[in-house]
Amino acid sequence: MKGLPPVLITAIVLVLGFAACAVQFPNIASTRVVGNLLTDNAFLGIVAVGMTFVIISGGIDLSVGSVIGFTTVFVALVIERWGVPPLAAFLAILVLSAAFGAAMGAVIHVFDLPPFIVTLAGMFLARGASFLLSTESVPITAPIYSTVSDFALRMPGGGRLTAIAIIMLVIVIGGALLLHLTRFGANVYALGGSRTTASLMGVAVGKMTIKIYMLSSLLAGIAGIVFSFYTSAGYSLSAVGVELDSIAAVVIGGTLLTGGQGSVIGTFLGVLIQGMIQTYINFDGTLSSWWTKIATGVLLFAFIALQQGLVALARRPVTKSAGVAS
Amino acid sequence: MGNGLDPASPLLEVRGISKSFGAVRALQDVDFTLRAGEIHALLGENGAGKSTLIKVVTGVFPRDAGIVRLGGEDVAPRSAKAALSAGIATVYQEVNLLPNLSVAQNLFLDRQPMRFGIVREGEMRRRAKALLADFGLDIDVAAPLGDYSVAIQHVTAIARAVDLSARVLILDEPTASLDRHEVEILFRIMRQLAKRGIGIVFVSHFLDQVYEISDRITVLRNGRLVGEREIASLPRIELIRMMLGRELAETTSARAAASERPPREVCASFENYGKASYVAPFNLELRHGEVVGLAGLLGSGRTETARLVFGAERADRGQAKVEGAAVRLQSPRDGVRHGFGYCPEERKTDGIVAELTVRENIVLALQAKRGLHRPLSRREQDEIGRRYIRMLDIRPPDPERPVGLLSGGNQQKVLLARWLATSPRLLVLDEPTRGIDVGAHAEIIRLIRELCDDGLSLLVISSELDEIVTYSDRVVVLRDRAHVEELAGEAIDVGNILAAIAADSVAVALEAHT
Ligand SMILES: Nc1ncnc2c1ncn2[C@@H]1O[C@H](COP(=O)(O)OP(=O)(O)OP(=O)(O)O)[C@@H](O)[C@H]1O
Numbered sequence: 001m002k003g004l005p006p007v008l009i010t011a012i013v014l015v016l017g018f019a020a021c022a023v024q025f026p027n028i029a030s031t032r033v034v035g036n037l038l039t040d041n042a043f044l045g046i047v048a049v050g051m052t053f054v055i056i057s058g059g060i061d062l063s064v065g066s067v068i069g070f071t072t073v074f075v076a077l078v079i080e081r082w083g084v085p086p087l088a089a090f091l092a093i094l095v096l097s098a099a100f101g102a103a104m105g106a107v108i109h110v111f112d113l114p115p116f117i118v119t120l121a122g123m124f125l126a127r128g129a130s131f132l133l134s135t136e137s138v139p140i141t142a143p144i145y146s147t148v149s150d151f152a153l154r155m156p157g158g159g160r161l162t163a164i165a166i167i168m169l170v171i172v173i174g175g176a177l178l179l180h181l182t183r184f185g186a187n188v189y190a191l192g193g194s195r196t197t198a199s200l201m202g203v204a205v206g207k208m209t210i211k212i213y214m215l216s217s218l219l220a221g222i223a224g225i226v227f228s229f230y231t232s233a234g235y236s237l238s239a240v241g242v243e244l245d246s247i248a249a250v251v252i253g254g255t256l257l258t259g260g261q262g263s264v265i266g267t268f269l270g271v272l273i274q275g276m277i278q279t280y281i282n283f284d285g286t287l288s289s290w291w292t293k294i295a296t297g298v299l300l301f302a303f304i305a306l307q308q309g310l311v312a313l314a315r316r317p318v319t320k321s322a323g324v325a326s
Numbered sequence: 327m328g329n330g331l332d333p334a335s336p337l338l339e340v341r342g343i344s345k346s347f348g349a350v351r352a353l354q355d356v357d358f359t360l361r362a363g364e365i366h367a368l369l370g371e372n373g374a375g376k377s378t379l380i381k382v383v384t385g386v387f388p389r390d391a392g393i394v395r396l397g398g399e400d401v402a403p404r405s406a407k408a409a410l411s412a413g414i415a416t417v418y419q420e421v422n423l424l425p426n427l428s429v430a431q432n433l434f435l436d437r438q439p440m441r442f443g444i445v446r447e448g449e450m451r452r453r454a455k456a457l458l459a460d461f462g463l464d465i466d467v468a469a470p471l472g473d474y475s476v477a478i479q480h481v482t483a484i485a486r487a488v489d490l491s492a493r494v495l496i497l498d499e500p501t502a503s504l505d506r507h508e509v510e511i512l513f514r515i516m517r518q519l520a521k522r523g524i525g526i527v528f529v530s531h532f533l534d535q536v537y538e539i540s541d542r543i544t545v546l547r548n549g550r551l552v553g554e555r556e557i558a559s560l561p562r563i564e565l566i567r568m569m570l571g572r573e574l575a576e577t578t579s580a581r582a583a584a585s586e587r588p589p590r591e592v593c594a595s596f597e598n599y600g601k602a603s604y605v606a607p608f609n610l611e612l613r614h615g616e617v618v619g620l621a622g623l624l625g626s627g628r629t630e631t632a633r634l635v636f637g638a639e640r641a642d643r644g645q646a647k648v649e650g651a652a653v654r655l656q657s658p659r660d661g662v663r664h665g666f667g668y669c670p671e672e673r674k675t676d677g678i679v680a681e682l683t684v685r686e687n688i689v690l691a692l693q694a695k696r697g698l699h700r701p702l703s704r705r706e707q708d709e710i711g712r713r714y715i716r717m718l719d720i721r722p723p724d725p726e727r728p729v730g731l732l733s734g735g736n737q738q739k740v741l742l743a744r745w746l747a748t749s750p751r752l753l754v755l756d757e758p759t760r761g762i763d764v765g766a767h768a769e770i771i772r773l774i775r776e777l778c779d780d781g782l783s784l785l786v787i788s789s790e791l792d793e794i795v796t797y798s799d800r801v802v803v804l805r806d807r808a809h810v811e812e813l814a815g816e817a818i819d820v821g822n823i824l825a826a827i828a829a830d831s832v833a834v835a836l837e838a839h840t
């Protein structure tokens with residue numbers, strides 16, 4: 001074989017990193033800390049799942065952070081100012097964000113534009129729209145918010161698995177099943193391999209592109225709702241730069257930035273690694289929180305270098321020998 | 327016939343198709359008729375419009391004019407997927423499938439066996455194995471397709487199309503990278519399918535194969551229909567005249583002239599050269615003005631030998647010498663520095679830069695050899711581009727056209743031109759005539775001879791034994807990644823080469839009996 005698969009390397013980094021943290025701060029190795037880590041990164045985990053699909057298919061989605069921001073403001077205003085029932089508000093924003101993603105996918109396909117440009121435009125558009133709605137932070141006081149915030153499964157050791165952490169775990173598992181077990185998932189990899197070839201093989205490339213960006217935006221919408229639970233407020237400046245954090249998680253998780261290879265589980269591990277670094281810095285107390293970014297940057301470099309190495313290896317024609325059936 | 331199909335009824339009718347790419351009129355008013363249960367060869371020179379016709383029929387390119395009727399009904403598929411669901415399965419010339427997906431996924435992409443919305447991976451693998459077994463392949467279908475050789479990838483592509491069991495099966499140069507054995511298997515399957523009433527369109531530049539398998543032929547030239555004939559009543563010479571629009575200048579297959587040249591000094595030599603689990607150590611001497619042919623089945627170590635010689639792969643033992651001096655060949659750069667050139671077999675991934683123009687592609691290796699601080703002037707580039715376009719008859723003769731827009735065969739010629747432009751002392755050609763039409767084929771063989779007379783040393787890999795026999799001064803036969811036999815002079819003939827290739831299977835058969 002060609003050495004360790006990238007996901008395994010990510011897993012090893014996570015385990016070693018966690019062990020190192022636990023040696024320095026024994027308290028880190030508790031369900032309480034792990035529970036908090038999952039809660040704090042729930043929204044990131046959710047968008048990163050969508051980003052994984054996009055990147056494996058050979059694209060990129062820069063709009064997700066803005067979609068989260070827009071969602072929080074939209075939900076807050078609609079519930080608080082207009083008195084719309086929260087569930088109806090959630091449904092409306094999910095439809096809206098899915099349509100937004102579908103539109104970006106359609107533009108990418110029909111006009112054959114680079115996803116980078118189209119989703120960059122989408123990023124400005126969604127962020128701008130959220131400023132139009134409100135420039136201030138709008139607190140949400142609807143009862144469902146406190147109910148959801150209070151809900152948690154007790155874990156042994158006193159940790160709390162909150163509702164939003166559960167939502168994230170369900171989406172990670174669902175995303176992994178969708179990617180690895182369904183026809184849709186196989187087509188995502190096919191697009192990442194080569195759009196032209198996939199299309200010649202009969203894959204409906206246009207529909208796939210639309211669905212993939214729709215999925216990414218839909219998950220960004222869900223992440224936005226989760227984010228509003230997390231902060232109990234809607235703010236047009238929330239989740240700035242989250243698109244980059246999620247791309248980082250995807251790449252650290254072993255997904256090839258050029259598409260065609262990767263996994264949702266890897267992305268999840270990537271999110272956990274980022275959360276772990278954040279936790280370490282919190283425990284340390286003296287380090288500036290910007291160290292999270294620096295550590296993430298170093299890790300990214302390491303992983304991209306690693307991928308380049310693996311790609312170079314894979315390029316070498318290691319031709320497998322074929323047996324001949326008799 | 328028993329299948330209730332009228333063998334003479336048209337299954338696929340194409341009438342008055344035209345297609346232009348900008349100013350290039352790729353197809354003009356072309357008709358084509360395919361009957362149920364027939365194997366119909368679509369022939370023509372490189373750039374004649376064969377692949378374009380196929381793509382227009384299957385909706386990959388929109389057509390400018392004309393109609394397509396399938397089973398009597400007008401169809402206008404707007405994508406490969408639509409053509410597929412209408413009942414037209416195609417292996418396109420440039421399709422290598424998706425190297426990042428498993429073999430099984432490639433075979434069943436978009437039509438995997440499902441249960442409750444979930445792909446039944448086990449069932450899919452089982453079917454993939456069974457399907458490939460029909461083609462004599464027994465491989466791990468869970469491994470990525472990219473891990474396998476081009477030939478296996480091609481067989482996979484064909485198996486996929488065959489398994490779609492459509493009413494029309496179109497194969498654009500399916501045999502280009504297959505060896506004899508695989509071609510036989512493919513032909514057997516094509517005949518079975520035709521018997522079931524499927525109409526098959528077959529594009530190939532191998533006229534032997536065309537005569538062996540097809541019932542009728544249609545010939546295109548410069549985007550126009552030349553004619554449609556029954557193969558049985560069409561002499562080969564007449565067919566060639568239809569394709570070329572002129573007589574083929576005689577390329578004798580007599581090889582006498584080649585062997586009569588006096589032996590010249592050694593250009594490069596390899597002693598006990600090899601690499602563990604790649605190619606067994608071999609001795610090889612390449613002389614100036616001499617063609618050495620490498621023969622053997624696919625996977626016998628031909629390409630591997632070529633890569634070692636060029637430096638694309640590092641040897642772990644043995645000694646290489648160039649003009650008598652010991653050298654180390656660690657990388658392709660070393661090869662180029664010592665005046666070697668290498669035309670690989672996989673032109674799409676290993677050679678052609680589709681976005682660059684014909685001129686830029688041709689001067690690429692020469693520029694690299696001179697170094698970036700000594701750029702070729704535009705005038706020199708134009709001059710070189712024009713010279714090779716003329717020499718190899720690259721069409722259209724436009725040096726400023728992106729190579730990706732040329733037909734498959736013309737891309738092959740551009741690649742050859744690139745290495746010729748570096749005036750190498752040793753040129754390694756891996757399947758140089760693959761995908762090249764009869765006219766250019768003869769041209770390239772003549773060119774090989776001329777180059778030799780100028781003192782170039784050539785190492786040529788080919789699956790075409792007739793061809794190898796025609797131009798080689800010596801032939802090295804490989805088997806199971808080892809050099810097993812070297813033939814020279816009178817001993818070079820197809821029979822002897824086949825005997826050397828086959829000796830092994832005889833031995834195996836004997837072993838099995840004891
Ligand atoms: N996408 C394209 N854009 C512009 N020109 C094209 C394109 N595809 C093909 N052509 C041109 O159309 C003509 C016909 O090409 P086509 O690929 O059909 O030839 P072919 O008969 O299949 O040749 P070969 O035997 O070499 O494969 C050529 O002149 C080619 O340069």
Ligand SMILES: [Mg+2]
Pocket residue numbers: 376377378419498733734735
């Ligand atoms: Mg062609």
